[in-house]
Amino acid sequence: MLSRVAASLFWMARNMERAESNARVLESRLINALESSEYGKLATDDWEAVLEICSSVTEYRSMYDACEARPIAQYITFDARNINSIVNCLENARHNARSVRDNIPEELWELLNEQYLTLRDEEFYAWSIRDIQAFLQQTKRLSFMIQGVIESSMLREEPYHFIKVGKWIERAEKTARVLNVVCEKTTQLKEETQTDHYYYWLSALQFLNGYDAYLKRFPPTMEPKHVLPFLVSYEQFPRSIEYCMDHVREAVMQLEGGKVSHYSEELFQALDHVTDEFVKMKFQQMDSADIGPFLDRFQNDCNRLASVFASTYYFV
Amino acid sequence: MLETYSIEDFYDEMMADVRKPRPHYEKFHRILLEMNQEELHEKHETAQLSFLRQGITFTVYHEEGGTERTMPFDFVPVIIDDEQWSGIEAGIKQRVRALNLFLEDVYNEGRILHEGIVPRGVVENNQYFYRKQAGGFEVPNDNRIFLAGIDLIRGDEGVYRVLEDNLRNPSGLSYVYQNRFVMRKVFPEFFFEHDIRTLEHQMSHLHEALLSHVPENSPSKNAPQAVLLTPGMYNSAYYDHVFLAQQMGIELVEGRDLLVKDKAVYMKTVRGLQRVDIIYRRIDDDFIDPEEFNPDSELGVPGLMEAYRNGNVAILNGVGNGVADDKEIYAYVPEMIRFYLGEEPMIPNVDTYFLRDEDVRRDVLGRLEELVVKNVGASGGYDMLIGPQASPEQIELFKQKIEETPEQYIAQPTIQLSRAPAFQKKRFYPCHVDLRVFAVGGDDFHVLPGGLTRVALKEGSLVVNSSQGGGGKDTWVLKKGAVPNA
Numbered sequence: 193m194l195s196r197v198a199a200s201l202f203w204m205a206r207n208m209e210r211a212e213s214n215a216r217v218l219e220s221r222l223i224n225a226l227e228s229s230e231y232g233k234l235a236t237d238d239w240e241a242v243l244e245i246c247s248s249v250t251e252y253r254s255m256y257d258a259c260e261a262r263p264i265a266q267y268i269t270f271d272a273r274n275i276n277s278i279v280n281c282l283e284n285a286r287h288n289a290r291s292v293r294d295n296i297p298e299e300l301w302e303l304l305n306e307q308y309l310t311l312r313d314e315e316f317y318a319w320s321i322r323d324i325q326a327f328l329q330q331t332k333r334l335s336f337m338i339q340g341v342i343e344s345s346m347l348r349e350e351p352y353h354f355i356k357v358g359k360w361i362e363r364a365e366k367t368a369r370v371l372n373v374v375c376e377k378t379t380q381l382k383e384e385t386q387t388d389h390y391y392y393w394l395s396a397l398q399f400l401n402g403y404d405a406y407l408k409r410f411p412p413t414m415e416p417k418h419v420l421p422f423l424v425s426y427e428q429f430p431r432s433i434e435y436c437m438d439h440v441r442e443a444v445m446q447l448e449g450g451k452v453s454h455y456s457e458e459l460f461q462a463l464d465h466v467t468d469e470f471v472k473m474k475f476q477q478m479d480s481a482d483i484g485p486f487l488d489r490f491q492n493d494c495n496r497l498a499s500v501f502a503s504t505y506y507f508v
Numbered sequence: 509m510l511e512t513y514s515i516e517d518f519y520d521e522m523m524a525d526v527r528k529p530r531p532h533y534e535k536f537h538r539i540l541l542e543m544n545q546e547e548l549h550e551k552h553e554t555a556q557l558s559f560l561r562q563g564i565t566f567t568v569y570h571e572e573g574g575t576e577r578t579m580p581f582d583f584v585p586v587i588i589d590d591e592q593w594s595g596i597e598a599g600i601k602q603r604v605r606a607l608n609l610f611l612e613d614v615y616n617e618g619r620i621l622h623e624g625i626v627p628r629g630v631v632e633n634n635q636y637f638y639r640k641q642a643g644g645f646e647v648p649n650d651n652r653i654f655l656a657g658i659d660l661i662r663g664d665e666g667v668y669r670v671l672e673d674n675l676r677n678p679s680g681l682s683y684v685y686q687n688r689f690v691m692r693k694v695f696p697e698f699f700f701e702h703d704i705r706t707l708e709h710q711m712s713h714l715h716e717a718l719l720s721h722v723p724e725n726s727p728s729k730n731a732p733q734a735v736l737l738t739p740g741m742y743n744s745a746y747y748d749h750v751f752l753a754q755q756m757g758i759e760l761v762e763g764r765d766l767l768v769k770d771k772a773v774y775m776k777t778v779r780g781l782q783r784v785d786i787i788y789r790r791i792d793d794d795f796i797d798p799e800e801f802n803p804d805s806e807l808g809v810p811g812l813m814e815a816y817r818n819g820n821v822a823i824l825n826g827v828g829n830g831v832a833d834d835k836e837i838y839a840y841v842p843e844m845i846r847f848y849l850g851e852e853p854m855i856p857n858v859d860t861y862f863l864r865d866e867d868v869r870r871d872v873l874g875r876l877e878e879l880v881v882k883n884v885g886a887s888g889g890y891d892m893l894i895g896p897q898a899s900p901e902q903i904e905l906f907k908q909k910i911e912e913t914p915e916q917y918i919a920q921p922t923i924q925l926s927r928a929p930a931f932q933k934k935r936f937y938p939c940h941v942d943l944r945v946f947a948v949g950g951d952d953f954h955v956l957p958g959g960l961t962r963v964a965l966k967e968g969s970l971v972v973n974s975s976q977g978g979g980g981k982d983t984w985v986l987k988k989g990a991v992p993n994a
Contacts, residue, residue: 194765198778290563291741294754298562305563350778455780505778 193350197292199507201351204288204296205358211281212335213366213400214246215328218268218278220398222325225261237377239264241392244373245366245399247276265324270316278331279316282307297345303338348446356443357501364436365494370399371423372487378416379484390414396423400431420483425470433490437466440497459504462497469493509545513929513936519666520938521586521928532589532986535701540584543697548583549934555581555694564686566744566974574742580979581687582930583695586941586961590988593705596660596668596945597955599854602845604656604947607675607832609848611652614831615643625847626840634837635885636830638793641800643828645817648721649951652826654788655681655714656947657960660855662926669858669923671942673841675833676825677790680944680960680980682751687960687982705957705985715756717950721786724819732785735759735775737766739791739807744975749790763791768811773821786822787812793827835884835918836862859921863914872919873910876903879919881910889973896922897970925970928981930963940964942972943983958983 221242228235236259243249246268255273256263270279286304293301319327339359346352374396381389393414397403400423409426410418425434441463444456452460473486515523522533529537556578559565565576588596613620614631621628631637657678659671688707692699722732738749740762753760765775766784774781789796795805797812815821831837839860842853861879863869872879876895883891893906910917925940945959961981962972972978 193778194759194761195776195778196762196765287741293563293750294760301563302561306561309560506776506780 193295193354195506197295198350198354198505199502200288200292201295201354202358202502202507204285204292205355206362207281207285207288208335208338209359209362210276210366211278211285211331213363214268214276214278214281215331215335216401217242217245217370217399218265219325219328219332220395222261222265222321222328224395224398235260237380238395241373241377241395242268245370247274262321265321266317266319269324269327270319278328279311282311282331282334292351295351297341299345300338300341303334303341307334350447353443353447354505357440357447360436360439360443361494361498361501363431364433364440365491367400367423367431367433367436368487368490368494370396371420371483372491375484375487390416393419402429402431405429424483425474434470437463437470441467444501456504459497459500462493462500466490466493466497509541509543510929510936514938515927516938517664518924518938519662519664519926521662521926521941522584523929532587536585536587536698539698539701545934548931551694552583552931555583555690558690558693559686562686564682564747566747567742568744568975579683579974580932580965581690582932582939582963582965582979582981583691584929584931584936585691585698585982585984586928586943587984587986588958589986592668593957593985595854597957599668600658600945600947600955601953602849602851602854603658603670603673603841604653604949604953606845606848607656607673607841608651608653608949608953610844611675611826611829611832612647612650613848615639615652615828620844620847623847625843626837630836630840631831634831634834636793636828636834638828638831641813641817641827645819646724647826648723648822649949651721651949652824652829653947653949653953654718654721654824656825656949657681657944658947660943660945661858661923664924664926666926667856669856670838670841671858671923672835673833673838674944675829677745677792678944678946679745679748679790680962681946681956682748683980684946684956684958684960684983685751685755687980691982702984703987705987707956707958710956711755713954714752714948715758717948717954718756718758718786718788718824720950721822721824723785723822726785726820727783728785733775733783734786734788735761735766735784737761737763737787737789737791737809739763739795743790745790752788758788763805763807763809766809766812768809768815771811771815771818771820773809773812773815784821786824788824793830796823796827835860835882839918858923861919863910863917863919869910869914873907876906876919878922880922881906881917881919883916884918885916889971889976894922894970897968925964928961928963930965930979930981932965937967939967940970940972941981957985 221238239259240249243252243264252267256267267274267277269277271277272280274280286308289296289301289304342355374392378389378392390413393416397406397419402423406419406422410422422429423432426432427435429435444459444463448456469486469489515526522529524530559578559581565578567574568577610620620626621631653675655678657674657680659674660668661671662668685707718734719732722729726732735758736749736753738746738760749760759775761775767774767776773784775784791807794802796808797810798805798808799810800813813827816823816827838857839862842857845851845853861868861872863872877898879895881893893902895903925942927938928941929936930939941961941963943959943961946956948954948956961983963979963981964970964972965979966977
């Protein structure tokens with residue numbers, strides 16, 4: 193398989209996954225906003241957290257003054273200047289898919305193309321919050337359908353595995369990012385008010401589609417000592433960092449026929465390095481203060497892993 | 509439904525006269541009359557949408573960038589009966605065979621030039637003649653034409669004539685398939701009673717023909733690696749490239765995916781470099797290798813031509829084919845057929861006047877309003893004058909152009925292109941059509957049954973090019989015995 197094709201498949205999957213997770217984060221924040229005050233420091237903090245997860249607070253601040261629902265929702269959803277806006281992610285995914293049409297199922301291309309066609313003539317700035325919410329739902333569904341097409345019709349050959357690696361790396365990284373932001377916000381709040389705040393841990397679960405699953409296993413008190421391990425290393429939760437990394441490893445194993453070769457050695461080392469970090473973490477009592485450095489390391493490792501992966505397969 | 513349909517002085521593909529269809533259209537005509545306007549309109553919309561959804565588009569460029577557009581589809585097919593088709597098939601084979609011999613000749617000995625059948629200057633001054641880059645070596649199968657698209661038209665007397673040869677990168681084959689596919693899906697009722705030649709096995713022919721061009725020094729002669737080289741997704745024919753690569757099961761590569769090392773071509777794969785033996789390229793000569801052509805080309809592969817000349821890779825269609833399909837050389841094709849094959853051309857040309865000849869020029873300038881004038885170097889319907897439809901200003905402009913560079917233009921009588929009914933905006937009206945027939949060259953030449961019927965959907969327009977509002981139709985070739993002798 194051509195390296196350019198592999199790279200496009202990898203990025204197609206990452207873009208799609210990114211669109212889905214950003215849609216979910218924004219959607220749950222918009223719902224929560226209904227129940228809390230829209231003004232004051234807390235609201236601003238909450239919106240900043242969302243911006244930090246989906247793109248960048250600094251960039252947003254350089255373009256907009258108001259830190260409130262509408263402009264932020266617009267920025268995250270369709271602002272052309274935001275490279276990670278959902279609309280941009282979807283367009284990138286379609287662009288990637290178009291350049292590898294002969295390597296993906298026809299239905300996959302058609303789904304992305306159809307979405308592109310409906311968005312082509314949209315007057316985005318006329319969208320109300322409700323329109324945006326409907327679009328977020330639609331984006332999540334699109335992602336589900338696309339994953340369905342991939343699972344049900346793709347040969348388990350190289351293109352499939354490259355898609356998987358892209359998806360799992362993106363997902364692991366997003367979980368780490370959510371946790372990082374949440375830990376930071378919790379710590380800040382604790383210093384300011386001298387009490388524990390579980391509110392952000394609840395948001396983290398919602399952002400990562402883990403709230404219902406969590407409640408089945410743990411008491412509804414959102415203790416960090418339960419939530420953190422759940423999101424970091426709960427092996428049955430398909431968005432926990434450990435679950436995602438296991439799947440990255442599995443996809444790479446498939447690509448390599450289960451063998452470590454000379455050229456893939458560095459890639460396997462990078463994977464081992466991440467796993468080792470987990471083993472260390474497991475034996476420690478995780479709390480939001482020590483987890484910060486771990487997450488920072490993990491995000492760096494993730495970037496390194498993606499770049500080693502790219503060079504192993506000669507991505508352009 | 510066809511009550512208001514008019515035929516006038518044109519040859520109509522479907523109707524013999526206002527009431528009666530031609531014998532091979534009888535069944536189609538009957539089924540059509542059983543349907544109603546609303547139903548047809550709905551189906552028509554479904555068909556257009558299906559092209560858009562599948563992304564079967566071409567890109568149109570304008571100041572603000574490119575827009576992806578679909579080629580409008582018209583469901584009334586052009587039907588060709590078996591006898592007519594046998595004539596077309598044999599005539600196309602003859603013509604392409606002669607054109608290939610011509611290419612082999614002018615890039616090697618040049619017999620036809622020595623004999624003075626084709627003036628030396630016409631070949632050597634041709635802007636697409638690349639003697640230095642593409643001459644003096646053997647190509648696999650002695651074949652330089654892997655895929656040709658020959659455009660046919662019919663005048664008011666119904667005789668097929670060749671309008672144009674396309675021996676470089678003829679596009680449109682994907683539309684032949686997609687038109688049929690959509691037609692079957694949306695209008696199945698038309699197929700129940702018709703026995704038409706299928707397109708099913710044609711792709712394996714194409715693939716086999718491609719693989720028959722193994723270069724001399726290929727290390728894997730039994731399992732050569734073939735690729736399709738595309739300029740990329742911004743090219744207007746990108747869908748055509750995707751389709752062909754997909755159907756033949758070969759890799760679709762861009763210039764940046766290839767590199768030349770020790771005069772051999774490799775593609776960059778996830779497992780390292782992999783040797784490439786055969787390249788079906790859809791990049792023009794000018795962009796194929798920056799070392800020997802346009803040095804600014806980023807689409808091409810440096811060193812490719814050297815690998816080609818050394819017999820390490822096959823490039824299809826051959827480099828320098830443009831010398832055989834331009835509008836000036838066109839006039840000599842009947843002579844080529846006589847010279848190389850000792851046969852009379854089965855499909856005639858359209859008469860062509862060279863404007864470099866002073867007497868001819870005077871005659872032509874005197875009656876521009878009845879002629880068609882074309883720039884020999886242009887294609888796609890650009891820089892062209894259709895006398896009978898032109899304004900006095902346009903005619904004056906072309907007079908000047910011809911006086912300035914007479915060798916750049918040719919003139920032809922205006923052919924009253926045949927028409928066929930088209931159904932758009934809920935009504936039938938007659939539109940001019942032409943037919944691009946595809947010929948495939950491998951060990952021998954093979955003609956795909958049917959081809960792409962292009963239709964000028966703007967009423968009265970003679971320009972069928974998709975870049976100028978033309979559409980497509982499905983083209984049926986009936987099997988032998990499918991039409992009772994009427």
